[in-house]
Amino acid sequence: MHELSIATSIVETVLQEIQRQNLPPVQTIAVRIGALSSVDPEALRFGYEAITPDTPLANTKLEIEFVPVQAKCRACGQEFAVEDFVFACPLCDSGQIEVMRGEELDIAYLEVENDKLNTDDTD
Amino acid sequence: MSEKISVEKKVLSENDKLAADIRAQLKQRGIVALNFVSSPGSGKTSLLEKTLGALNNELRIGLIAGDVQTENDANRLKAAGGKMVRPIVTGGACHLDAKMVSRVLPELDLDKIDLLFIENVGNLVCPSSYDLGEDMKVVLISTTEGDDKPLKYPAMFRRAAVMVINKIDLLGSSDFDMNRVKENARSINADLKIFEVSCRTGQGLEAWYNWLNELVATQKKVQ
Numbered sequence: 584m585h586e587l588s589i590a591t592s593i594v595e596t597v598l599q600e601i602q603r604q605n606l607p608p609v610q611t612i613a614v615r616i617g618a619l620s621s622v623d624p625e626a627l628r629f630g631y632e633a634i635t636p637d638t639p640l641a642n643t644k645l646e647i648e649f650v651p652v653q654a655k656c657r658a659c660g661q662e663f664a665v666e667d668f669v670f671a672c673p674l675c676d677s678g679q680i681e682v683m684r685g686e687e688l689d690i691a692y693l694e695v696e697n698d699k700l701n702t703d704d705t706d
Numbered sequence: 707m708s709e710k711i712s713v714e715k716k717v718l719s720e721n722d723k724l725a726a727d728i729r730a731q732l733k734q735r736g737i738v739a740l741n742f743v744s745s746p747g748s749g750k751t752s753l754l755e756k757t758l759g760a761l762n763n764e765l766r767i768g769l770i771a772g773d774v775q776t777e778n779d780a781n782r783l784k785a786a787g788g789k790m791v792r793p794i795v796t797g798g799a800c801h802l803d804a805k806m807v808s809r810v811l812p813e814l815d816l817d818k819i820d821l822l823f824i825e826n827v828g829n830l831v832c833p834s835s836y837d838l839g840e841d842m843k844v845v846l847i848s849t850t851e852g853d854d855k856p857l858k859y860p861a862m863f864r865r866a867a868v869m870v871i872n873k874i875d876l877l878g879s880s881d882f883d884m885n886r887v888k889e890n891a892r893s894i895n896a897d898l899k900i901f902e903v904s905c906r907t908g909q910g911l912e913a914w915y916n917w918l919n920e921l922v923a924t925q926k927k928v929q
Contacts, residue, residue, distance in 0.1 A: 585800050585832035592717050600713055610708050614717070621834045621861045668860035669893050678896025682864075688835065690713045697709040 589622055589688070590630035594640060596690055601639070609643045611694035617650040617687035624649055652685030721836055724804035728811065728839025732822065736929040737768075738921050739822040741838050743862060744846035745855070746828030749872040751779045752905035753846065753914075754823055755786035760915050761821075762787045765922055768819040770794060770810055772802040772827050779825060790814050801832035804839060820922050830859040842867035849873045850880060853887035856894050863894045868901070870914065875904040 597612055616622050624647045631645045652665035656672035657679035663672065670680045716722060732739050742750045751771070758767060768790040771780040780793035792810040794802060807824065814822075824840060826833045834843075845866035847855050850873055856863040863869070869891055877884065884902070891898050901917070903910035 585835065588799065588801075588803075588832075589717055589835070592720070596715060596717065596719070597713075600711075600715075604711065606711060619861045619864060621831050668857065668864075670864070670895065671893065678892065680896070688717045690715050690717060692713055693711045694708045695711055696707070698707050 586622060586626040587630040587634070589627055590634055593631065593645075593690060594634060594638060597640065597643075597693065598638070600690075600693065606693065607696050609640065609693050609695050611644045611646050612640070613646045613648065613691040613693070615648045615650055615687040615689045615691050617685040618652050619682065619685045620688040622688060648691070650684050650687050653683045654680045654685075655683050657681055718835065718837075721804045724808050725837035725839040728804060728808055731811070731816065732839060732841075735816050735819070736925050737816060737819050737822050738925045739824065739838075739840040740868075741824045741826055741833075741840035741843045742846065743826045743830065743833045743843055743866070744828060744848075745830055745851060748828070748846040748848040748851065749905050750825050750828070750846055751782050753870060753872060753903070754783055754788075754825060756905050756908070756911055757823075757915065757918065758783065758786045758788050760911065761918065762789075764919065766790075766818050766820045768792075768814050768816075768822045769825065770802075770807060770814075770822070771825045772796060772806070774798060774800070774827055783825075790819060796827060800827055800829045801836050802826050802838060803836045807838050820926075821918065830855070830862045834859075834862040834865050844868040844870060846870045846872055847887065849876050849882040849884075851882070853882050853884075854890060856887065856891040860894045863891055863898070866895070866898065868899045870901045870903060872903055872905055874902050874909060875907045 616624055635641055654665050655662045656677055658677035659675040661672055661674040671678050744750050769783050769788050770792050771783055772794045773779050774796050777793040780791050783791045792813050794806050824838055843866040845862055901914045903914055
């Protein structure tokens with residue numbers, strides 16, 4: 584159960600990003616969680632909701648995209664979805680597999696209120 | 707109205723940066739670093755005790771022993787002859803991270819270390835997310851656990867380079883099937899190097915010691 588640490592890292596990174604880019608209030612944080620990331624989406628949401636009430640992200644929604652494992656066979660080049668964590672090529676049975684997707688633990692993007700920005704522009 | 711602002715940053719980018727720093731420091735001095743992970747009770751500390759007993763005269767071994775509470779493991783490793791042992795008590799955290807390691811690293815004389823063992827907290831989930839700057843992860847499993855463990859914790863077995871199966875002296879006293887555990891592990895990670903050992907009887911440990919010696923020798927040659 585390290586999702587609380589992960590949630591804390593997300594909050595810290597987003598707060599830094601807000602400051603760095605001088606962003607208006609953030610409505611949504613979109614994260615990508617790979618099936619191989621060892622992070623449970625529900626536990627992450629729980630952790631996130633537990634630590635955000637006293638931060639500038641109190642009303643910010645956490646949007647989680649779960650990424651299944653996608654791999655490529657090093658022997659024959661076949662690309663395939665890894666099911667049940669069996670890392671073998673369905674075509675040639677080789678175990679020499681490169682993971683293409685599924686290890687993500689990323690902050691993808693933020694959705695911010697831009698009404699304010701628009702008003703500023705027209706002023 | 708809302709607007710999308712692209713971030714595209716790894717959540718653990720701070721950890722990864724620190725881990726890269728650690729890796730560079732260790733590489734520069736030709737130190738081989740192994741990160742030991744397992745469930746609680748698989749025998750990480752026992753394996754390290756045995757390894758110290760066997761290799762302490764040939765290799766200069768540094769140890770970082772992580773525990774949620776107590777410095778018991780670090781004390782055991784000192785008693786086993788460890789000259790450079792530093793504990794990390796995480797105080798509740800279920801894993802070591804690069805920040806914790808970089809805090810104790812300056813307390814070790816890196817110029818006098820060939821091989822650095824980092825004993826992680828007993829947990830097969832959380833430590834898999836945190837790079838500590840190691841060369842490779844060594845995952846331990848014992849014959850008193852289920853032989854389906856690799857299937858239950860695929861991320862860890864996928865990221866590990868080596869699997870040590872401990873307590874082989876107890877084979878037959880449970881339903882643990884040696885062929886099945888290897889099959890399960892290799893279905894996740896075909897390249898996994900596997901050792902079968904008993905820290906109690908010493909069986910199989912010679913191959914483990916030889917491999918460690920070769921690892922250090924290869925690293926020295928690269929230097």
